[in-house]
Amino acid sequence: MSGTDHATIANFFRRLLGGVPLLGWLLGFLAAVLIEQAVGTPLAQILSLPKMPVLFGILTISKVIAAVINAVFKDAAFDPAILVHVPAALAYLALVYLAPIAAVARISARASNRAATAMGRWNLLVPAAVHLGLMYAALHTWAGMSDYRLITLKITLIAVLLTLSLNIINGYMGEFSCSHPGFMAVGAYMSSLFTVGLFVDDKVLGKALVVFSLDFLNFPLALIFGGLCASVAALLVAIPSFKTRGDYLAIISLAFLFIIKSLFENLQGLGGSRGIAGQPDWAALPVIFAVVGLGIWSINNFVTSTYGKALNAVRDDELAAEAMTVNTRQAKMTAFLVGAFWAGVAGGLLAHVLRYINPAMFGIQKLAEVLAMVYFGGLNSVYGSIVGAVSIGLLGEALRPLEILKWIIIPLLLILVMIYRPTGLVAFRDFDLREAMGPKTEPGQRK
Amino acid sequence: MSLNFFMQNLINALQWGSFYALIALGYSMVYSILMLFNFAHGDIFMVGAYIGLGVSLLLLKIVGTGAAALVPGWLVLVVTILISMFLTAFVGIIVERVGYRPLRDAPRASAAITGLMIGIILETANILFLGGQRLAFPQLIQSHTYNIGGVFITNKKIMIVIVSIGLMIALHQFVTRTRWGMAMRAMAYDFVVVPLVGVPLNTIAVMTFAIGSALAAAAGILFGLAYPVLDPYMGVSFGWKAFVAAILGGRGSIMGACLAGFMLGFIEIMTVPGIQILNRLFALNIGSNLRDLIAYSIVLAILVFRPHGLFGEPYSAKLRL
């Protein structure tokens, strides 16, 4: 009985929403956040929620769960009225997000399909600009409603870039590299050195050149500088990787991480263990969005190019690849340089979001975090990295009220994912921009 | 630099190295036989130390302490070590059953991630149940310091080194002289074909984890004696260092891991006096704070010149994707 019910419901949704292109979903999301902006607070009031649910209601629900747990195990005072928050948060989620997204996506399906088809004839830049614009508008509005959303979004976007850059080495090339926090540290330190050194402390350069447009000119330069420095540092891992493979590379990269951390702890010019504070506040949401978008785009191009295929060949069988004229040294080198570059850029962004860095931030803990994101999301997959970073980032925030229990639940979830999908949630999925942004045929229809 | 200054550091390094070696042994067994990165191993060491703490406190309650004790402290210690090794072996078996067996056919890296996550769960469970504060490990045997020509040696240091080496020899005998040991070595040689000729893969895996965890528990208790402050995260850095030692030793070479563990301990400890000597000789001013930097640069250099570890054979370890 229930089996057939499930099937009919799934079928119903498939028929209803199967033919909606990405454009339609983005429109739906934009409509949802606009609705939330207009009626979110009063609706939350009507639903008896203390505030507008900030992370799709999950935070509200986990707060209730935490209250129940505290009442049961720690004899804390418990107000049963708080239980209403669970259905209220779900209702809010349905009313503000699910229903409008589904409705707008469905209603606009025909028009957006037509628009997507039309744009498909143009240069790829046009549909890309439209989609990114819509996405940014939606995210900007969403994050504009709360600073907490904004900071969570910023850090999550940076995590996406970091995860993706590690996926090049661990997923596409199939090594187990532990050096990523080290690359990130180099990027963070060098870009901070660039911005703090040139534009904050140095009064001669700073005072004379403080023009509004400077932000736009210098921050990318600082990020590129940080990324390039990270790439140079990556040579320390990349060159031994010519002769060494697999497990030995894993400990080379780990030794590299220890070395980098120790180096920054000892460089008194860079603040030592006190770190660097006071980076200029340049990492606004649009900047991060643009940099991360650029990173995803270029990494996607890289891994789908012949270079990327060479990496896969190295992963599957290095000897055979070499025999088939793949230049394995070059492949390894590029993988490390590109991966380290974007990790360095991510580090630079993080340094300017937090406006403070110290060497302890880039240790083993960070490594575990990034590895978890990569393997949770899926190896060898751009989609997977996005899914992994976003879901672990959001989950980490949404389960905050559970305090210590959070660190039981998230690892358990990861173990389950590893058991049932050993390569991660969305592994081995290529990301074809044209196809992603193209029109969708409705089920039952033929092209 | 006098000779006894050097000797003092040598003895300190011997003690420190024996912890690395004992932990690396367990790590290397799992790594050699099942080709897994057991990132939970450091935390099993932590669990072993805490189990040892619980067992010894319980025993002390039963037999009493000080002059009124029914049995001498060393007997309590021996019993504690044996019981804790036994109990921690079960922790290892559970970890294998829950975290690794379901992933036997999965990519190795996925199993590494499960190990990492099991480690986090063990740490968090510790904070949850014991409240996050540090606990003191009871001093089961009276500490004596001997001054031999300016070199200070404690009875604990001697005991730790002897017990560790004893355990290593016992393991070596087990692996080389018994049928099960032979099966393990065969498995380390090829774990695809060997099960086909009738060696039970699951039994060997369970045994590997049990022995590795038991060794970690022994290391945990010895650690508690030498450094009597236990905290939930004490296993993290040991886990990663043992990972380095196990692989540095070379795959399939359990004794190699042991030696690599000692070597890592030596490098870490001897870098500090090494820097001093360099400073004196060349009138430099390098601080001892560069220890990690120098120690791991040495590790890196070893791997550049011996890309397959100290005792490993060249092979191509593919991540089975």
Next chain:
Amino acid sequence: MRKGRLLIAVLLCAGLVISPSVWAASDVINIGFPIPLTGDNPDVGASSKNAAEMYLKKFPTVDVGGKTYKLNFIYEDNEFKAESAVKALTKLITEEEVLAIIGPQASAQAVPAGEIANNNATPMISPWSTNPNTTLNRPYVFRGCFLDPFQGPVAANFVTEELGAKKAAVLYDIASDYPKGLAEFFKQAFEKIHGPGSVVAFESFTTGDKDFSAQMANIVASGADVLFTPQYYSEVPLIVRAAKENGFTKPIMGSDSWGSGDLMGLCGDDCKGFYFSTHYAAAGAKGATKEFIDEYTAAYGKTPDDVAALTWDSLGIMIQAIQNTGGLSGNIKADRTKVKDALAAIKDYPGITGKMTFTPEGDPIKCAVVVKINEEGKFAFHESVCP
């Protein structure tokens, strides 16, 4: 399907009925605690939480301008990570709408968190952070502890005058902000008294290290008269033991991070006879300090550490500031600024760790005491030093 719809309708109606009662409860003052409940130092978070819970039990309400408010404390885990601290602080300020913030404790989290608090114009006291950047150019950010430039010379003068030291050794954690800063200020102060080179061994290790024998061998070989080690109480037993085992028999001097009820439990007899500079002497304490120590010991079975004591005082001075505003308007933004102004204006707040007055930078001016660990394992008063 129909049942589901009915349920939603019922819930919506229920929500409408309940909502006014929820929204009416505004006589609550929320205070946020972004503290490390997990991560490398869960005991720091536990101590802060203990002190706060004890405060709440003792003073569940506060009278401001003739109106009684219920106190509500919200604890957020900062995981001992900078990113998490920044997120936790933003959440407290924008989502939980706290009036004031106590925490984060360690500088690695307090420096980036202070930025958020200052940008959002929310008063914050970090009870335990010693990095100058925490309060630098941030009018809304204060701290509860004295700074390294004060404590370093206190220790240097003490070992010179009371212990007659001419050559000193220092052992500290290079990777950790607080010990490193203090070690450097001690060295500076000691060398100012005894001339350059009088700190004959300046040895370091890295966070998480358990073996200090190599450094100790150097220290013994250097022939120092005293060892200064500004390390956390959890590392002190290991350092003291390494000293004993390597034949170091001279006195050892520590800093306020030694001052934990757990120290003697971990260290046993090894630590007896040594000295450290701190905020108060637990043995022979009088008045409010004694009361605090007794109540804390009764509630949690150990004497409070410096984190607990500083958290208690930071909380106390914050509540005092809220009372001094003379009344809250209900507009959270205006109230926060009022609290900040009141906080900056407080003179000689009688805290359990001494009288507190903030400098314009937000750093407290308070006295340090040097205590001796006596034969009973109690922290006994030895001398008091005021700036």
